[in-house]
Amino acid sequence: MLAIETYPKSIPLTTPLALLCDEDGAVLYPHPFLNEATQRVREVSGGCGKVGQTFVLLQQTQHGPTSIVIVGIGKSDEIDLDRIRTALGDVVQTCMRHRMSRVVVAMPEFRTSALSPLEVVEAAMEGACLGNYRFTRYKEAENPLLEEVRFWVTEPLTQQQPRLAFEVETRCQGTWLARDWVNTPSNDKKPAVLADCFVQEARSAGIETTVLDETTLRQLEFNALLAVSAGSSEPPRLVLLEYGSAFGEPVTALIGKGITFDSGGLNLKSGDSMRDMKIDMAGAAAVVSTMIAAARLELPLHLVCAVPLVENMPSGTSTRPGDIVRSLSGKTVEINNTDAEGRLILADTLSYVQSTYHPKTCIDIATLTGACMVGLGERIAGLFSSDEELLKQLADSGRRTGERCWPMPLPKDYKEFLKTETADISNTSSSKWGGAVTAALFLSEFVQKDTFWAHIDIAGPAHAQKATSICPKGGTGFGVRLLLDYLQRLVG
Ligand code: BES
Numbered sequence: 001m002l003a004i005e006t007y008p009k010s011i012p013l014t015t016p017l018a019l020l021c022d023e024d025g026a027v028l029y030p031h032p033f034l035n036e037a038t039q040r041v042r043e044v045s046g047g048c049g050k051v052g053q054t055f056v057l058l059q060q061t062q063h064g065p066t067s068i069v070i071v072g073i074g075k076s077d078e079i080d081l082d083r084i085r086t087a088l089g090d091v092v093q094t095c096m097r098h099r100m101s102r103v104v105v106a107m108p109e110f111r112t113s114a115l116s117p118l119e120v121v122e123a124a125m126e127g128a129c130l131g132n133y134r135f136t137r138y139k140e141a142e143n144p145l146l147e148e149v150r151f152w153v154t155e156p157l158t159q160q161q162p163r164l165a166f167e168v169e170t171r172c173q174g175t176w177l178a179r180d181w182v183n184t185p186s187n188d189k190k191p192a193v194l195a196d197c198f199v200q201e202a203r204s205a206g207i208e209t210t211v212l213d214e215t216t217l218r219q220l221e222f223n224a225l226l227a228v229s230a231g232s233s234e235p236p237r238l239v240l241l242e243y244g245s246a247f248g249e250p251v252t253a254l255i256g257k258g259i260t261f262d263s264g265g266l267n268l269k270s271g272d273s274m275r276d277m278k279i280d281m282a283g284a285a286a287v288v289s290t291m292i293a294a295a296r297l298e299l300p301l302h303l304v305c306a307v308p309l310v311e312n313m314p315s316g317t318s319t320r321p322g323d324i325v326r327s328l329s330g331k332t333v334e335i336n337n338t339d340a341e342g343r344l345i346l347a348d349t350l351s352y353v354q355s356t357y358h359p360k361t362c363i364d365i366a367t368l369t370g371a372c373m374v375g376l377g378e379r380i381a382g383l384f385s386s387d388e389e390l391l392k393q394l395a396d397s398g399r400r401t402g403e404r405c406w407p408m409p410l411p412k413d414y415k416e417f418l419k420t421e422t423a424d425i426s427n428t429s430s431s432k433w434g435g436a437v438t439a440a441l442f443l444s445e446f447v448q449k450d451t452f453w454a455h456i457d458i459a460g461p462a463h464a465q466k467a468t469s470i471c472p473k474g475g476t477g478f479g480v481r482l483l484l485d486y487l488q489r490l491v492g
């Protein structure tokens with residue numbers, strides 16, 4: 001869908017053209033015709049260039065009329081990578097609304113900004129690709145997606161980075177895949193079904209796959225995980241993916257929460273808070289999609305991915321509040337709230353991954369707590385790590401990709417809120433405050449001393465209540481570009 005090429009000598013108007021326009025007229029094109037076009041709009045409309053502002057002009061050519069789409073990027077000194085992604089999302093949305101199937105984006109030169117031409121065009125391509133997504137499994141989209149978006153650039157970036165378009169597209173396809181899985185309703189992604197989907201996609205990318213079924217999980221004593229699935233008629237699965245074993249050590253492990261529906265169990269959620277709970281496997285979708293993209297990009301890394309897939313339901317066979325189970329680690333857990341189920345399936349998965357693959361680094365990503373949304377809202381994830389360096393690397397990846405992660409504390413003294421007289425640990429805090437922190441502390445109890453571990457709580461950003469320029473309402477695929485950026489920087 002994406003292509004990048006050097007500016008032609010004269011501007012052919014055979015396909016629709018998109019231009020970016022700033023508020024103050026400081027951002028210029030390397031071609032007078034394009035500067036004239038934005039200038040004309042500026043004069044006629046009394047200004048152009050505000051973020052979210054779009055114009056569509058009809059230009060007469062010898063082949064008939066062609067459209068020129070002009071999209072605002074705001075004040076020239078405020079332009080950053082996210083602004084550029086948003087603007088290109090706006091280009092794509094506008095083209096889609098006008099039923100255009102292709103567009104050429106003329107990239108201006110950002111002389112006033114500190115951004116390099118490479119990062120600018122990369123962000124532009126990303127915005128276009130991310131915006132060109134609709135979930136169409138059950139209903140056709142109102143307007144068709146764009147088939148092609150080409151970018152004109154001044155520098156010979158095409159020669160410097162011949163794989164750039166492929167890389168951006170592969171990453172964004174990872175995000176699309178995660179969005180599709182999150183948007184799928186729970187009746188069509190029961191654990192066994194979703195496990196098959198994950199395996200099929202992973203295999204097509206050359207990833208080794210293993211699926212542990214309920215009998216195996218029982219034999220291995222995944223009792224915390226099984227306590228969550230006890231109420232459901234759907235058997236659980238643990239999907240294990242491995243890529244790049246030839247690269248040997250170190251192993252990086254990615255773990256994602258895969259609750260295919262979270263009713264809360266016997267601690268049943270209220271109607272409103274249950275409504276969106278098909279998204280409770282967004283962590284699983286993110287890590288599987290990350291692995292697939294990493295394999296397609298052929299990253300020279302040894303990666304392991306583990307996703308527990310479980311449905312959390314109330315029934316006569318459900319786990320009861322107060323029940324105690326011996327987790328895979330050997331620690332006993334008192335389940336005082338069946339709605340705090342994510343940490344239970346993650347605890348056993350963390351234990352299994354560490355004892356099986358001995359990863360140097362282990363990152364889990366989960367729609368874990370409503371409390372994290374209270375603290376950070378819908379667009380920022382909570383980031384927890386016992387290691388300062390890992391925390392910084394992930395926060396930096398968050399800034400670069402626009403998938404923001406805010407560092408949160410792991411205060412040792414708060415562990416007292418997880419104490420209970422009858423078991424080694426309770427799955428519920430005795431304090432009603434700081435729920436995201438105590439959930440992370442619970443997980444930390446299942447991490448071995450020599451493992452570099454980070455936990456990302458994506459309860460907020462996994463899902464968008466409102467469409468943005470780069471993502472329709474629904475699953476966002478949050479985490480895929482974040483983790484890929486982190487992994488790509490491990491390679492250097
Ligand atoms: N899946 C939810 C967290 C969640 C809430 C995700 C909103 C996305 C949007 C999780 O399993 C949960 O129910 N957490 C409880 C924990 C509590 C019972 C200790 C919560 O946050 O209320």
Ligand code: ZN
Pocket residue numbers: 262264338339340341342
């Ligand atoms: Zn829950």
Ligand code: ZN
Pocket residue numbers: 259262280339341342367368
């Ligand atoms: Zn949940």
